Amino acid sequence: MPSSNISGMFAILFVALTAAEELQHLTKKVGEDVTFDLGAQELKYDDNVIWSYGANHTVIYNVYIGDHKGIKQRKRFSLNLITGSLTIQGLSSGDADVYLGQIINGRGIRKHFNLTVVDGDPIPPSPESSPTVKPWLVALVVVLCVLCVGSLIYLVKKNFFRCSLTT
Numbered sequence: 001m002p003s004s005n006i007s008g009m010f011a012i013l014f015v016a017l018t019a020a021e022e023l024q025h026l027t028k029k030v031g032e033d034v035t036f037d038l039g040a041q042e043l044k045y046d047d048n049v050i051w052s053y054g055a056n057h058t059v060i061y062n063v064y065i066g067d068h069k070g071i072k073q074r075k076r077f078s079l080n081l082i083t084g085s086l087t088i089q090g091l092s093s094g095d096a097d098v099y100l101g102q103i104i105n106g107r108g109i110r111k112h113f114n115l116t117v118v119d120g121d122p123i124p125p126s127p128e129s130s131p132t133v134k135p136w137l138v139a140l141v142v143v144l145c146v147l148c149v150g151s152l153i154y155l156v157k158k159n160f161f162r163c164s165l166t167t
Contacts, residue, residue: 043084054098
């Protein structure tokens with residue numbers, strides 16, 4: 001297989017893994033607090049933590065750990081400088097949006113949180129309406145598809161050259 005085919009397969013795999021970011025749906029009541037957890041155990045020196053929301057990706061925090069002494073905690077938003085989690089206190093209906101949390105370092109973490117804020121009792125989203133896509137499952141499917149297509153191309157080329165040599 002030529003190297004261009006291999007690099008193409010890696011590019012497809014990278015795009016699939018990037019598209020398979022985790023999306024978590026949360027429903028809270030007006031006045032409650034919510035914490036978006038990125039799952040980081042402990043931030044390291046020089047990690048870059050970025051929190052944004054909305055279609056325009058309005059930045060709430062953009063902090064480099066180790067250079068965060070002058071960080072200004074906002075009125076209702078607070079950033080945990082150990083885990084990178086974001087807490088919004090006293091939710092209002094205007095807080096309903098999609099939030100994106102990122103930790104940029106060697107491994108990197110990216111999570112989307114779809115926040116719904118309701119007036120009454122929260123209605124949990126049904127499993128049918130908000131399926132959770134596991135990134136490893138998407139990666140597995142993409143790898144299998146790439147292998148199948150690569151094998152098919154290899155077999156077609158092999159049989160084509162065999163037929164052209166015999167005629």
